[in-house]
Amino acid sequence: MECKYTKSQAYDRQFLLDNMMGPNSMKILEELMQLPWMLELKPDMRVLDLGCGRGLTSIFLAGEYGVQVFATDLWITASENFVRFKEAGLENRIIPIHADVADLPYADEYFDAVISIDAYHYFGRDEGFVDKKMAPLLKKGGKLAIAVPGLVKDIHDDIPQEMLLSWNAEAIETLRSPQWWRKILSKSQQMELQAVGELECYSECWNDWLQCDNEYAVGDRKAMENGAGKYMDLVYMIAAKK
Numbered sequence: 001m002e003c004k005y006t007k008s009q010a011y012d013r014q015f016l017l018d019n020m021m022g023p024n025s026m027k028i029l030e031e032l033m034q035l036p037w038m039l040e041l042k043p044d045m046r047v048l049d050l051g052c053g054r055g056l057t058s059i060f061l062a063g064e065y066g067v068q069v070f071a072t073d074l075w076i077t078a079s080e081n082f083v084r085f086k087e088a089g090l091e092n093r094i095i096p097i098h099a100d101v102a103d104l105p106y107a108d109e110y111f112d113a114v115i116s117i118d119a120y121h122y123f124g125r126d127e128g129f130v131d132k133k134m135a136p137l138l139k140k141g142g143k144l145a146i147a148v149p150g151l152v153k154d155i156h157d158d159i160p161q162e163m164l165l166s167w168n169a170e171a172i173e174t175l176r177s178p179q180w181w182r183k184i185l186s187k188s189q190q191m192e193l194q195a196v197g198e199l200e201c202y203s204e205c206w207n208d209w210l211q212c213d214n215e216y217a218v219g220d221r222k223a224m225e226n227g228a229g230k231y232m233d234l235v236y237m238i239a240a241k242k
């Protein structure tokens with residue numbers, strides 16, 4: 001079968017395993033970038049990588065497209081990411097920023113794109129969030145592209161036992177179906193929702209993650225090895241600033 005993720009697979013596998021914080025974010029981003037609603041990234045563009053974690057997606061964006069990336073995260077410090085970006089030879093194109101999404105230090109209409117992989121479900125579930133926090137950052141026509149772990153359908157009233165082997169109700173609350181996300185984002189006044197769907201790389205990205213030694217990956221194995229995978233999904237959303 002033809003491999004769809006040739007770019008991300010060219011990176012050192014151990015480097016990826018050492019720096020993953022969830023399902024393989026580089027592969028997720030590679031699929032997201034192939035979707036027809038995405039903008040074509042060019043070297044003079046500024047991209048906010050929101051909730052970049054250890055910066056795998058920032059490295060991919062700067063390395064593959066030559067864009068200027070503002071690698072922004074809360075749990076991982078700017079200094080830690082700076083070391084990684086220097087080692088990747090990309091310190092001139094990636095600016096590491098330690099910030100909370102509630103208080104981002106960026107000018108209005110600064111970015112051509114805001115890209116957020118495996119992070120938006122922690123902070124973006126309120127209906128007004130997208131207009132209050134995301135839309136102001138984007139230029140007119142700029143894109144918001146999100147991918148999050150989610151659910152095939154919402155099961156919060158009757159959580160399957162397999163899911164509870166790894167995650168508590170609070171964590172499961174963050175996992176939502178494509179329909180749920182469509183409803184939230186379609187209420188935006190400032191962004192036009194262009195697409196919501198499921199990513200094909202779901203199984204591959206989860207399998208990559210579950211092979212990590214990371215304690216969270218080890219914790220996630222219990223549910224996934226007992227069949228929770230059938231409820232899970234990788235949901236993408238793409239919207240454009242009006």
Ligand SMILES: C[S@@+](CC[C@H](N)C(=O)[O-])C[C@H]1O[C@@H](n2cnc3c(N)ncnc32)[C@H](O)[C@@H]1O
Pocket residue numbers: 019020021022023025050051052053054055056057072073074075076099100101102117118119122123
């Ligand atoms: C599961 S990790 C994923 C990291 C990375 N995107 C990846 O896929 O490898 C979720 C990330 O969301 C970030 N995050 C969560 N809440 C945040 C907030 N309020 N502001 C900024 N980042 C946040 C965390 O710092 C964390 O690195």
